[in-house]
Amino acid sequence: MSLLTLLVVAATAAQPVDLVVRNGTVVTVDASRRVVAHGAVAVDGGRIAAVGTEAEVDAQFRGKEVLDAAGGIVMPGLVNAHTHAAMVLFRGVADDLKLMEWLQKYIFPAEKINVTAEFVRAGTRLAALEMIRSGTTTFVDMYYFEDQVAEACKEAGLRGVLGSSLIEFPAPDSKTIPEALAYAERFLKRWGNDPLVVPAVAPHSTYLASPETLKAARALADRYRAPILIHLSESSDEQAQVRERYGRTPTEQLQQLGILRRGVLGAHGIWLTPSDRAILKEAGVGIAHCPQSNMKLSSGTAPVREMLAEGMRLGLGTDGAASNNDLDMFEEMLTAAFLAKHTSGDPTVAPAAAVLEMATLGGARALGMEDRIGSLEPGKRADLVVVGLDEPRLHPLYDPVSHLVYVAKGADVRHVVVEGRVIMRDRHVLTLDEKAVVAEADRRRDQVRRSLAH
Amino acid sequence: MSLLTLLVVAATAAQPVDLVVRNGTVVTVDASRRVVAHGAVAVDGGRIAAVGTEAEVDAQFRGKEVLDAAGGIVMPGLVNAHTHAAMVLFRGVADDLKLMEWLQKYIFPAEKINVTAEFVRAGTRLAALEMIRSGTTTFVDMYYFEDQVAEACKEAGLRGVLGSSLIEFPAPDSKTIPEALAYAERFLKRWGNDPLVVPAVAPHSTYLASPETLKAARALADRYRAPILIHLSESSDEQAQVRERYGRTPTEQLQQLGILRRGVLGAHGIWLTPSDRAILKEAGVGIAHCPQSNMKLSSGTAPVREMLAEGMRLGLGTDGAASNNDLDMFEEMLTAAFLAKHTSGDPTVAPAAAVLEMATLGGARALGMEDRIGSLEPGKRADLVVVGLDEPRLHPLYDPVSHLVYVAKGADVRHVVVEGRVIMRDRHVLTLDEKAVVAEADRRRDQVRRSLAH
Numbered sequence A, B: 001m002s003l004l005t006l007l008v009v010a011a012t013a014a015q016p017v018d019l020v021v022r023n024g025t026v027v028t029v030d031a032s033r034r035v036v037a038h039g040a041v042a043v044d045g046g047r048i049a050a051v052g053t054e055a056e057v058d059a060q061f062r063g064k065e066v067l068d069a070a071g072g073i074v075m076p077g078l079v080n081a082h083t084h085a086a087m088v089l090f091r092g093v094a095d096d097l098k099l100m101e102w103l104q105k106y107i108f109p110a111e112k113i114n115v116t117a118e119f120v121r122a123g124t125r126l127a128a129l130e131m132i133r134s135g136t137t138t139f140v141d142m143y144y145f146e147d148q149v150a151e152a153c154k155e156a157g158l159r160g161v162l163g164s165s166l167i168e169f170p171a172p173d174s175k176t177i178p179e180a181l182a183y184a185e186r187f188l189k190r191w192g193n194d195p196l197v198v199p200a201v202a203p204h205s206t207y208l209a210s211p212e213t214l215k216a217a218r219a220l221a222d223r224y225r226a227p228i229l230i231h232l233s234e235s236s237d238e239q240a241q242v243r244e245r246y247g248r249t250p251t252e253q254l255q256q257l258g259i260l261r262r263g264v265l266g267a268h269g270i271w272l273t274p275s276d277r278a279i280l281k282e283a284g285v286g287i288a289h290c291p292q293s294n295m296k297l298s299s300g301t302a303p304v305r306e307m308l309a310e311g312m313r314l315g316l317g318t319d320g321a322a323s324n325n326d327l328d329m330f331e332e333m334l335t336a337a338f339l340a341k342h343t344s345g346d347p348t349v350a351p352a353a354a355v356l357e358m359a360t361l362g363g364a365r366a367l368g369m370e371d372r373i374g375s376l377e378p379g380k381r382a383d384l385v386v387v388g389l390d391e392p393r394l395h396p397l398y399d400p401v402s403h404l405v406y407v408a409k410g411a412d413v414r415h416v417v418v419e420g421r422v423i424m425r426d427r428h429v430l431t432l433d434e435k436a437v438v439a440e441a442d443r444r445r446d447q448v449r450r451s452l453a454h
Helices: A003-011 A054-060 A085-090 A099-114 A117-133 A146-156 A177-191 A211-224 A236-246 A250-256 A274-283 A291-296 A304-309 A329-344 A352-358 A361-366 A400-406 A434-453 B003-011 B054-060 B085-090 B099-114 B117-133 B146-156 B177-191 B211-223 B236-246 B250-256 B274-283 B291-296 B304-309 B329-344 B352-366 B400-406 B434-453
Strands: A015-027 A035-044 A047-053 A061-068 A073-076 A078-083 A136-143 A159-166 A197-203 A228-232 A264-268 A286-289 A313-316 A384-387 A413-418 A421-425 B015-027 B035-044 B047-053 B061-068 B073-076 B078-083 B136-143 B159-166 B197-203 B228-232 B264-268 B286-289 B313-316 B384-387 B413-418 B421-425
Touching: A015 A054, A015 A384, A015 A400, A015 A413, A035 A054, A035 A061, A047 A054, A054 A061, A061 A421, A073 A400, A078 A264, A078 A286, A078 A313, A078 A329, A078 A361, A085 A099, A085 A117, A085 A136, A085 A146, A085 A434, A099 A434, A117 A136, A117 A146, A117 A421, A117 A434, A136 A146, A136 A228, A136 A361, A136 A413, A146 A159, A146 A177, A146 A197, A159 A177, A159 A211, A159 A228, A177 A197, A177 A211, A197 A211, A211 A228, A228 A250, A236 A250, A250 A274, A274 A304, A286 A304, A286 A361, A291 A329, A291 B329, A304 A313, A304 A329, A313 A329, A313 A352, A313 A361, A329 A352, A329 A400, A329 B291, A329 B329, A352 A361, A352 A400, B015 B054, B015 B384, B015 B400, B015 B413, B035 B054, B035 B061, B047 B054, B054 B061, B061 B421, B073 B352, B073 B400, B078 B264, B078 B286, B078 B313, B078 B329, B078 B352, B085 B099, B085 B117, B085 B136, B085 B146, B085 B434, B099 B434, B117 B136, B117 B146, B117 B421, B117 B434, B136 B146, B136 B228, B136 B352, B136 B413, B146 B159, B146 B177, B146 B197, B159 B177, B159 B211, B159 B228, B177 B197, B177 B211, B197 B211, B211 B228, B228 B250, B236 B250, B250 B274, B274 B304, B286 B304, B286 B352, B291 B329, B304 B313, B304 B329, B313 B329, B313 B352, B329 B352, B329 B400, B352 B400
Parallel strands: A015 A061, A015 A073, A078 A136, A136 A159, A159 A197, A197 A228, A228 A264, A264 A286, A286 A313, B015 B061, B015 B073, B078 B136, B136 B159, B159 B197, B197 B228, B228 B264, B264 B286, B286 B313
Antiparallel strands: A015 A035, A035 A047, A073 A384, A384 A413, A413 A421, B015 B035, B035 B047, B073 B384, B384 B413, B413 B421
16 A cells, blocks of 8 residues: 555545554565554455554554554464474374384374374364464465365464375375376365465375376366475485486476476475576476474475575475474574574575565465465455564564564464454464364374384 | 382381472483373472372372472473573674674674673573573573672572683673683682582683683682683684694693683584594583574584584583574574484484483583482482473374474473472562563663664
8 A cells, every 4th residue: 555545545534444453563574674663454354454553554444353462573474385284193203213214114104094084184273273373374285185174274264275185106085196186176176266275286296296197287286276286306315216217307307297387386495406496486486495394304405595595486384293393483484594594604694584584475475375475565365473572582672573583482472363364362272172172182192102003 | 219218218108398299291311211101209408309100209208389290291400501691681683694793793892882780680680581481490601790690590599500701801890811810719709609509710712711811710610619611612713713823723722721621611512623522521521512503603513413422411502692592492402403413414313312311411411510400310409390281282292302302392381490499380480570670671772772873
């Protein structure tokens, strides 16, 4: 909204809107990276109506509902650009192992025995609680039984870009690729017009999805105008395997098959070559950087300095909780900043503002959704988070952006708003029955434990 | 306490003790790494009287005070093996800069203008609040006006190993080395018999303390049986400078001067050579690993895999909040585990149990205090922390040790006990006036800001 528009609106009487968030410092992550002291955000019809000082917003708008930021920080909701939400039920089931041993002795067997539609629903509910409580408003998911993920996402009131998996072995929800494609198509049809759920197609990777599967995924995504989510250059093994099989890098393979364009999101991107990055940038493809998972599994060093310098569409993700072991995007921001400085040997790399952007607008750009989410600007969907400054740790405060990246924790999040709806107020999640969700997760643990004892 | 002793005690009537902590899973970090489900800890006269199942402890002891762990985890208090507590007042004042620019343009000028006895008292109180609220029970400090640090430490009820600084330039508390030595001697005399404060001598480093100063520090430490705290091999510049000046590594320089023995704690240890490590290990010297500060300042890669394999006395520290930007040891554990895996390329390095040890018993060993603190064992000082499992993020729980390192956060700490005294109960710090401490920190911010504007 231009200043002129503001003045025109102000000349009329204060307009009633659904919600006004007030009494906070607003970190907008807009094009000028504006930070508004004594700021407020007006929300109406699920969208941001105005961002300004309290005085400016009060002169124009009267909130039917008011959310008090209590002197804290109002920021765009965090975008978790890569996770497998339901895997929270496997968090800590096995740690400190080599990737292949971890996958083959623990994760794959545990998934094979335990993952049902009900398991995924229970796991996604738990993940949703955790994500809301740590300030995530949009999550990008790749898993099985994605219908249940979408149902839990809607129930929680979160925004989700949810990918139905295509993988070249019998999966919990589909025994064959044709079955998986049929599932994916039903999924795209069912959720195509949802205000919160963006259904997507998720071929696992270039090593666990054949060229035919990848082409079928592309066709499906085109037909339903859906995003494609895929693991991309996560491990050196993947890199070697794909090169051996096809004589190309995973990115070149995707390019060759005509998969790449805006709306494709590759997770990890650790082993991307400079030429891969040029291809991806040109095509408008996004990358989800997952520093904690990458460190825990010793997967390698993502070229974050380079991707930032090249202006790639770079988001931030937690990966699944089996390799993290949680879904806390504040911790992920901290780790992204520290890791990029450490690996580049240059403490000026990945400054706080760039990392905050990665976790918000960067994730939106990586998804091709920057016109809708990722910053606090009039016209965008009203996804926002209020961070309280109650903890002594958050004092003194010299720079709110520095604090958001280097000091704030998930537990400092006080209120969460998605699509204009308050889904957490004063740390009470309003959309899910917390006790019941946790109790069910605990019951599932006993089942998982028994299954691994065999 | 042996089983036999237990049985003999149990045969008599239940003995009254000061405190029983019950209804938790006790992670002892004792020699057998025992984890006691449905456990309890009896505390008397500031020491641990017994650790066992609730049934075992109830049969022997009756607590005058009872602390309910509410199904959470009872663990040894965390030992922050290297910090500059009062620097919390500079947190976030400048980030994302090269070390020398950061120090010379911001930190040193800010210290020169602002650091007074009252500033240090205010900063240490704020740091103490933050440390208590995130589960630290012992902190190792190197700063100026260490008398005020000690007073705030005692007021907070924390245990501190507090080093009075010797540095080869005019410092806020002493203009010359003779003045600083006199200050240090008064400090050692004043605090020598305190149950919570262990006074120490803190020559800054081999590049900012001359051979004469280092020898004087050794003499003082010998006279008062005090620890020596020093920065050791933090940067490649330090390494080069010391080699150029003395033809030796910093460790060789300390060895040559006769400084090294048990009770010496070197911070960082990033650039230690294999031969340095052998010298330090042989002498019983401890190292405080500070992964977050090292990453944020791009200081290099500490040889953690090697130090763990060699059985060095290895603790974990946050460093000052100006380069962290907080004093959260849970986050430091997570980062230590992830960074060691990342830099070694091996996810089996620094498993959760080793990292938990680093943050507790390892810190105690690094200080030469493993007979008094670092684990939950009868006879040791009663420094313990109760971690609540209220957050959905901590469910399901397969392995409490994994959760303590990979999932728990400072904000999950519910109760804190130091020397048998409850200093935080249900997240209320009982020893300091939280509001007054935070308000004073905020006032100091305005002063620091003005000073940096010049």
